[in-house]
Amino acid sequence: xxxxxxxxxxxxxxxxxxxxxxxxxxxxxxxxxxxxxxxxxxxxxxxxxxxxxxxxxxxxxxxxxxxxxxxxxxxxxxxxxxxxxxxxxxxxxxxxxxxxxxxxxxxxxxxxxxxxxxxxxxxxxxxxxxxxxxxxxxxxxxxxxxxxxxxxxxxxxxxxxxxxxxxxxxxxxxxxxxxxxxxxxxxxxxxxxxxxxxxxxxxxxxxxxxxxxxxxxxxxxxxxxxxxxxxxxxxxxxxxxxxxxxxxxxxxxxxxxxxxxxxxxxxxxxxxxxxxxxxxxxxxxxxxxxxxxxxxxxxxxxxxxxxxxxxxxxxxxxxxxxxxxxxxxxxxxxxxxxxxxxxxxxxxxxxx
Numbered sequence: 001x002x003x004x005x006x007x008x009x010x011x012x013x014x015x016x017x018x019x020x021x022x023x024x025x026x027x028x029x030x031x032x033x034x035x036x037x038x039x040x041x042x043x044x045x046x047x048x049x050x051x052x053x054x055x056x057x058x059x060x061x062x063x064x065x066x067x068x069x070x071x072x073x074x075x076x077x078x079x080x081x082x083x084x085x086x087x088x089x090x091x092x093x094x095x096x097x098x099x100x101x102x103x104x105x106x107x108x109x110x111x112x113x114x115x116x117x118x119x120x121x122x123x124x125x126x127x128x129x130x131x132x133x134x135x136x137x138x139x140x141x142x143x144x145x146x147x148x149x150x151x152x153x154x155x156x157x158x159x160x161x162x163x164x165x166x167x168x169x170x171x172x173x174x175x176x177x178x179x180x181x182x183x184x185x186x187x188x189x190x191x192x193x194x195x196x197x198x199x200x201x202x203x204x205x206x207x208x209x210x211x212x213x214x215x216x217x218x219x220x221x222x223x224x225x226x227x228x229x230x231x232x233x234x235x236x237x238x239x240x241x242x243x244x245x246x247x248x249x250x251x252x253x254x255x256x257x258x259x260x261x262x263x264x265x266x267x268x269x270x271x272x273x274x275x276x277x278x279x280x281x282x283x284x285x286x287x288x289x290x291x292x293x294x295x296x297x298x299x300x301x302x303x304x305x306x307x308x309x310x311x312x313x314x315x316x317x318x319x320x321x322x323x324x325x326x327x328x329x330x331x332x333x334x335x336x337x338x339x340x341x342x343x344x345x346x347x348x349x350x351x352x
């Protein structure tokens with residue numbers, strides 16, 4: 001009798017534990033996942049960088065001689081024509097120097113001509129003839145040098161353009177080579193931007209470039225890439241020069257611009273997804289695609305990550321696919337999952 005009671009108790013206990021275990025298994029919840037939809041394929045995003053406009057042709061003019069500035073008859077922003085006087089030096093010393101050299105030249109020339117005439121009549125030696133000829137050549141070069149120095153007391157505009165900066169005022173003493181006035185051409189202009197190494201490495205994918213200006217509303221200007229420096233500066237940035245297509249007088253050097261660069265899709269499909277959707281593992285990066293109540297691991301190749309947190313990837317994905325946005329690292333291939341319910345637009349805060 002005792003054995004029968006003990007057996008009955010064991011049987012009831014086993015049945016109770018089995019029922020509890022089945023209940024626990026039945027209560028295992030299907031995970032909820034947040035989804036994002038693949039919308040655009042083969043359409044890489046564009047990036048933008050601030051830049052500044054420059055004239056393609058700029059010159060800082062200076063005197064080739066030293067002296068005291070007599071006048072600077074131009075102002076910043078003034079339009080100038082090629083050959084127009086930009087600055088003058090006080091040329092009194094150079095004028096006196098030239099007059100003295102002209103007198104010396106006349107004297108040496110007259111003596112040389114007499115000796116040369118005597119030599120032709122065999123009335124003097126070869127040595128005297130050589131001295132006279134070399135002396136005349138020397139004074140001729142000296143005269144031309146002093147004439148050039150007097151002419152160098154005036155600097156003129158090298159091209160049609162505008163005065164960008166006036167560095168010196170009248171009555172200042174300046175040395176040879178010191179910038180006096182900076183001018184820029186009124187024709188072609190360019191924009192200079194600086195890009196990080198990630199952009200430099202994919203410079204060959206630059207497809208289209210445009211510029212906009214805050215001061216010029218609702219207008220974009222086509223740009224043409226002219227050069228990219230191959231050496232990074234101290235901030236690890238590469239300098240890019242972009243010509244502004246056409247002639248636009250409303251754009252002046254020094255204006256701040258925003259340059260928009262779009263890219264050319266290369267090879268397989270490329271899409272953009274939040275970086276949180278990408279999981280890593282021994283098999284490489286992948287995303288989980290939700291389909292028919294299950295999530296499926298799909299290998300991808302990550303090509304670029306933007307500072308905004310968006311990643312550019314390649315893989316077997318198509319427009320309309322629903323990808324797990326967050327928590328994908330806890331999922332397994334083929335696992336059942338349900339998307340988070342989309343809240344009603346009228347149920348603000350989920351209170352109803």
